[in-house]
Amino acid sequence: MILHPWILGLAVGHSTLLLLFSLCVLNAWQIFRGWDYNSTGENQFLLEKKTYLISSIINFTLFVQILMLFLFEITADELANVLPGAMCAVGTLSSNNYGFLLLNLKIVSTFVYFMWLVINYLDNQMETYPLVKKKYLALILIYPLPIMEIILFFKFAFHLDPSVITSCCGSVFNESAKGIGGSLANSSASISLSLFFCVAFLLLGNRYITCRWGRGHKRLGALLEFPFWILFFITAILVTISFISTYVYEMVSHNCLFCFIGSQYHYYGVFLYFSLFIATGAGMTGGLLEMITKPAILAKKARLLQKKMHTVSFYGMMLFLVTGFWPFIVYYIKTGRLI
Amino acid sequence: MDNHVIEIINVTKTYNKGKPNEVTAVKDTSLEINEGSLVVLKGSSGSGKTTLLSLIGCQTKPTTGEVIIQGKKVSKLPEKFMNLHKRKNIGFIFQHFQLIAGMSVLDNIMLPLIPEGISSKERYRRANQLLEQFNLTHRREFKTSSLSGGEQQRAAIARALINNPGILLADEPSAHLDSELTSSLLDHISRLKQSGHTILITSHDPDVYQKSMVDHIFEMKNGQIISS
Incomplete structure (x- = not known):
């Protein structure tokens, strides 16, 4: 592993985002299970309050997750300076088996997160939370994406070896x-x-x-x-x-x-x-x-x-x-x- | 047929739920108020009047139960929509007026119109009309902190009315006023009632609730309405 500032930054970023995502998924599960819009009971009022909070946190989390794709590309480009043979991000990404895999996963995730954000935006335009159950179920279903991202990121980071000559984009x-x-x-x-x-x-x-x-x-x-x-x-x-x-x-x-x-x-x-x-x-x-x-x-x-x-x-x-x-x-x- | 503009159905409001300082300010309370009526909520300090008024004024949400204002279940609305409904339909006069000290009377009165996206020309027109109505034109550029108690109160009423709400809520409006100012306040309230506003006042001042213009008096004790 190379203790490069960009790698450390991404490691902290990925970990924090996964933590936030996990907290949201836990609450999303509670909302998904307990939601009953017609109820005027205490639990429903608590869930209504919670959905406002969770929606705000996850908006931030997914927005930053999307930015992480671009930060990852910049990181790969920066690391080309320390990896022998690398001329640009391609050299870094191809220096081990996880670079391009992670990039591809991040591209797919970016589109998925973007779609979720739009659906969440739409739901927040309504007075009666019509998409609450569906959007939180979707959030739970996409939870494996940030987990896979962080696993691949750490695999990628730990397998970066400055003593191994990598390929340049030309090759x-x-x-x-x-x-x-x-x-x-x-x-x-x-x-x-x-x-x-x-x-x-x-x-x-x-x-x-x-x-x-x-x-x-x-x-x-x-x-x-x-x-x-x-x-x-x-x-x-x-x-x-x-x-x-x-x-x-x-x-x-x-x-x-x-x-x-x-x-x-x-x-x-x-x-x-x-x-x-x-x-x-x-x-x-x-x-x-x-x-x-x-x-x-x-x-x-x-x-x-x-x-x-x-x-x-x-x-x-x-x-x-x-x-x-x-x-x-x-x-x-x-x-x-x-x- | 009665036209209820305010409906409270089995509402309970508990603060600090599950904590040692848990307080149930309103307990399983129901209430209906007709359009155009003047209603007084009376009761001793700590009886739950202000909490009930806050629930009706969309300042807070109930722990359980339903609050319906002008046919809309406001207790079920997301914060954003509840605020929209509040701005459109409810004017609130706070016990301590809550005017912004560093701003002029005019700016304080116009403030609720800013989120509504109303043009500055229209804002000035409406504010000047209210300043005239409440005899505050000569004080329009004064900071509210330099106003007398009565003037502050008139400014607070003017601000509550700037959005032309159908419902006016006043929390202990005479608490800091002498008898002359209380009488002037009641004159204003009487005129507002005549112009079709639904008015709900919390008060433990007999000068307020013993007036003939009051349509209903609800008495609260320990978070519940005990008589009406």
Whole structure:
């Protein structure tokens, strides 16, 4: 283990958040079991008070958990300075078996936490706590995520060995490299672009048709957004590796997903990933909100929120397209040719 | 048919539950108050009047039971919605007025309108109207700490009325007033009753509850209503 300030910071952060999460889950269980909105008894009043407190604490906890994804990336980038062979976050993450596993888990968790936060926000807009039982059951069900995160984080931290030479991004995301990074870098840009635009048009087409058709089809269309946005995220990463990165670095052989996040590339990756995460998170949540149909007043609020989520996801997608394809356009205008 | 704007159903309020200093201020109490009536809650000190008034005024939630204000079960509402309902429907005159000492009379009166998102022009219009009504126009820029007791009380009433609430609650409003000021207060209350406000006053002052304008008197003892 390297006692680096970032590692220590993340260790404290993860532990504190898990503690807060655990306290909330304990209380969530009590609320889930004892909740009876129609009761005017003492226990129900106590639970109503408790749900306000728990909702506030968990809002904070999940918000910071989401930030931890970005802090983890910064940590991985910082640690590249002390790990031999590492040039950026990729070197740190690939220095043991847990780095990329943890990153992937954190990405999934981020979307799950975001969705829970939106559902909690919706419930807090209502006078009668209509989603209390469901949202706390969901909280209990997602509890394994922060546990797995902390286990993987400590495994990752304890297996960081500065005496072991790790791989740089050039070798991980290289067409000749073995593993998933090599396979992704090796994938044809035209195929990944085709897949990406297919999914993007599918999403936009689905939204257009959903707006035109009647309520029954609307529901199906809105529900379909959820898997479509997952596909969008995956194909966007694929296209970033095989196409976007090529024009950002202006090199055929450099397909790193992390180098362009830093100052050397004017934090280009921050804008790119921000738009991608916002678009995907909002889009998936928009799909999820379609499942809320009762009571009518809640469904009405859910539809309004869904509309906002759709707008955010649309602009997020547009921002991703502009940011992602900007280096390609600039390169083409400058040189009049493709890489 | 009676139109109840305030309904209290089997309400109990216990402070410091489970601790050595546990106190049950209101015990299994029920009460109904009709729209436009003037009701006095009387009783000795510690009988539970102020707690009951706080429950009706959405200042606190019951331990058990139900509080219904203008048809809404406020005791079941989340804090945010309870405050919204309170701001819209209830004006509260506190025993010690609770005016903010460092602010002017005008600012104190306008304060409840700020969370409502009302424009500053409208805030000034309403506040000036009330300042005139309560004969405080000449004191509008004075700090409330420099006002006399009677003026502070009129400012407190004006602040309670700025949102034009249907219900006005007053906790021992004559406790710190001499007989002349009490009489002036009762004149104000009488006018408010005539304008359709539902008024609930806690008091142990006979000058207040023996007035003919009072529609009902409820007497409290040991946290319970013993007579009405």
